[in-house]
Amino acid sequence: MEQVIARIREARQQHQDQMLELLRIPSISSDPARKRDMEAAARWVLNKMQAVGIRSEIVTTPGHDIVYGEVPGPAGAPTILVYGHYDVQPVDPLDLWDTPPFEPVIRDGAVYARGSSDDKGQLLVHLLAAEAVLALHGELPVTLKFCIEGEEEVGSPSLTPFVADNRDKLACDAVVISDGSFFARGVPSLVYGLRGLAYVEVLVRGPNRDLHSGSFGGAVTNPADALAGLIAALHDGDRRVTIPGFYDRVREASAVEREGFASLPRDDQGYMEELEVDGLQGEAGFTTLERLWIRPTLEVNGLWGGFQGEGAKTVLPAEAGAKLSMRLVPDQDPDEVADALEKHLAALAPPGVELEFIRHHGGRPFLAEPGSPYVEAGARALEMAFGKKPVLTREGGSIPVVETFRAELGAPTVLMGLGLPDDAPHSPNEKMDLDQFHRGVEAAAHFLYLARKAGA
Ligand code: BES
Ligand code: MN
Ligand code: MN
Numbered sequence: 001m002e003q004v005i006a007r008i009r010e011a012r013q014q015h016q017d018q019m020l021e022l023l024r025i026p027s028i029s030s031d032p033a034r035k036r037d038m039e040a041a042a043r044w045v046l047n048k049m050q051a052v053g054i055r056s057e058i059v060t061t062p063g064h065d066i067v068y069g070e071v072p073g074p075a076g077a078p079t080i081l082v083y084g085h086y087d088v089q090p091v092d093p094l095d096l097w098d099t100p101p102f103e104p105v106i107r108d109g110a111v112y113a114r115g116s117s118d119d120k121g122q123l124l125v126h127l128l129a130a131e132a133v134l135a136l137h138g139e140l141p142v143t144l145k146f147c148i149e150g151e152e153e154v155g156s157p158s159l160t161p162f163v164a165d166n167r168d169k170l171a172c173d174a175v176v177i178s179d180g181s182f183f184a185r186g187v188p189s190l191v192y193g194l195r196g197l198a199y200v201e202v203l204v205r206g207p208n209r210d211l212h213s214g215s216f217g218g219a220v221t222n223p224a225d226a227l228a229g230l231i232a233a234l235h236d237g238d239r240r241v242t243i244p245g246f247y248d249r250v251r252e253a254s255a256v257e258r259e260g261f262a263s264l265p266r267d268d269q270g271y272m273e274e275l276e277v278d279g280l281q282g283e284a285g286f287t288t289l290e291r292l293w294i295r296p297t298l299e300v301n302g303l304w305g306g307f308q309g310e311g312a313k314t315v316l317p318a319e320a321g322a323k324l325s326m327r328l329v330p331d332q333d334p335d336e337v338a339d340a341l342e343k344h345l346a347a348l349a350p351p352g353v354e355l356e357f358i359r360h361h362g363g364r365p366f367l368a369e370p371g372s373p374y375v376e377a378g379a380r381a382l383e384m385a386f387g388k389k390p391v392l393t394r395e396g397g398s399i400p401v402v403e404t405f406r407a408e409l410g411a412p413t414v415l416m417g418l419g420l421p422d423d424a425p426h427s428p429n430e431k432m433d434l435d436q437f438h439r440g441v442e443a444a445a446h447f448l449y450l451a452r453k454a455g456a
Pocket of ligand 3: 089
């Protein structure tokens, strides 16, 4: 093991260079104009796998490619499946980036680029760990499979059926994923729950054209006004979502679990300072961590309608729209919740406007069954690499395929995120700390050996 770690440390510069290479490919999965770049990123991952000595292939799908790879381990050793995603989020608003999103630069010990933390830097860690072990020993302690997709940021529409159709190919004793963050700098965490997602776009259409707001205002339903009213009606004074049935399937967290959250080192004051806000808002009766981890929410992600140019144009817009997301917890169902939202909005809409809904991608919430020895192995691996025992946490974000892995493969998932809470994934100036990255490679190597013992 010392040799493996020494080799990983010697290769830091090469590791970093490779991360930068992958980060230069603008693989934005939601942008059809980036199809070529998506293919280039998949090919980059494939080439890297082949250089490492992983038997690998590109699996084409109706959407973006999946890169699949396999290294057979010793007879009787457990099988570990590594999952990650090479696609990234869009970069807008571009003017808020200090340096261009696909021209990675190193500042203050971190790499700044879109995808650095989410998820290119983190997925690479597992390839580099396998590379070090294979280079030294010619064999891994486990059978290792890789499933790296290009559609995570758009809800994994192709991977979900791929998993269901390839249960034998993907069969494993545990899945390991690095696509998240530590609880805090210096505090590694293992995540045992993820929220799900339902995403609905609503368009509000009124009169057949934009109207003079003096000549028509007050007599004709204003779609922007109607939309604002609809959105406001979706929460009550306690910030509970008013959609009938919204909370019906919510599994309440136990007192023990909530006490566990309360014992975590959490500082709302520091959170507010970091975000430069003078207050927080959320469902009454819950702490910040509970609001993020065990409660479902509804949020506006985008909102438009009417005059956006400079100055004041007196106009009553003919249409307005919003993009609404709902974060879900077990056992809420994304389709059911989206149906309920649409029904509720349709019932609330004033006369004189019509609503149109566009259903976007979603994902199911995930909650691990406790007690997996592989999760224990993940905890030990993080502790060995970072010198600190991880805390057990849930997450507010979503990784849609995790619940699919649980349901289809019946294997536990070890969620060992290697980012930091201030990495700004999805935001301008996303970064990955180099120390997290390099130690992450060590953690991934430790995990291979500890997983072997966990399977014994
Ligand atoms: N890596 C994130 C999910 C995540 C965020 C995990 C924070 C842990 C901490 C993932 O890439 C992501 O952004 N998922 C989307 C899913 C959606 C597009 C279906 C999300 O949560 O918005
Ligand atoms: Mn991610
Ligand atoms: Mn993401």
